[in-house]
Structure formats: C-alpha cells, structure tokens
Amino acid sequence: MLLRYGPENNPERRAMRRFSMRLPASVRVSGIPAPFDVESENVSARGIFFYIDRWMKVDAQIEVTMDFPSQVTLTDALRVRFLARVVRVEPQNGMRVGVAAAIEEYEFLRSEQEGSAELQPGWKFGASG
Numbered sequence: 001m002l003l004r005y006g007p008e009n010n011p012e013r014r015a016m017r018r019f020s021m022r023l024p025a026s027v028r029v030s031g032i033p034a035p036f037d038v039e040s041e042n043v044s045a046r047g048i049f050f051y052i053d054r055w056m057k058v059d060a061q062i063e064v065t066m067d068f069p070s071q072v073t074l075t076d077a078l079r080v081r082f083l084a085r086v087v088r089v090e091p092q093n094g095m096r097v098g099v100a101a102a103i104e105e106y107e108f109l110r111s112e113q114e115g116s117a118e119l120q121p122g123w124k125f126g127a128s129g
Contacts, residue, residue: 021072025050028063040066041098048084049100051092056099060086064101065109082106 020042026035027050038050048064056062065081083105090098 023066023068023072025064025066027052029054029056030061035065045103047087047100047102049098051096051098053095054097055095056086056089056097058086058089062086062101079109080106081109 021040023040023043025038025040025048027038028035036052036054038052041049041051043049043066062084063081064084065079068078068080070077082103084101084103086099087102088098088100090100092098
C-alpha cells in the first residue's frame with residue numbers, strides 16, 4: 001500500500017490521485033427506488049467523495065451515474081455508471097453527510113443504455129433490480 005503524508009502529518013492511504021470535480025451525479029441506494037441527486041467533490045480511478053442529504057452506512061452498496069463533460073475528458077462527453085461500496089461517512093450539519101465510496105465496477109454508457117441493469121451483481125437497486 002502506498003502511503004503519503006498530508007499537511008498535518010496524517011498518513012495518506014489513497015493510492016490513486018484524486019481530482020477535485022464538482023460534477024452532478026445520481027446515486028441509487030440498494031432498496032430505495034428513487035435516485036438521489038448529488039454533486040461530486042472529488043473523483044479518482046478507484047473512488048468518489050460526495051455529500052448527500054441522508055444517512056449512509058459504511059459497507060452500503062450504491063450505484064452512481066455521472067456525466068463527464070468534454071472539458072474533463074478532453075474528447076467527447078462521457079457518461080459513466082459504477083457500483084461502489086461506502087468506505088467512510090463524515091457527518092456534517094443537519095442530515096447532510098460526506099460519503100467516500102470505493103468503485104468496484106464501472107461501465108461507459110451510451111444514451112440507449114441509460115436503463116441498462118448489466119452492472120448489478122446480486123445488488124438490488126430500486127424497483128428494477
């Protein structure tokens with residue numbers, strides 16, 4: 001495991017570089033039919049951090065769909081859906097919590113794949129799973 005030390009001499013456990021990206025995302029939580037609209041704070045090849053207005057449990061399974069604009073991809077805009085597992089929850093003011101999730105699987109979507117359920121290995125998301 002690659003360790004780096006942050007500005008406060010706390011061990012940094014991230015092995016992949018995080019990019020600050022405030023992008024709209026849709027988060028589906030296992031067992032809840034409607035997705036939650038969120039905004040990412042940062043993203044890496046292996047994880048995402050966002051804030052959501054509901055309590056999340058560590059180890060919860062989530063599905064996230066994000067659009068990466070051409071300014072980020074440096075080519076065509078790209079829609080990505082991934083399955084992730086919550087690894088950290090940071091309570092904020094009120095019901096808002098920060099959520100760090102590790103990406104386990106992902107797929108690139110075309111518009112006709114929007115409702116695709118290919119990435120659900122035994123996970124039940126909403127009424128369609």
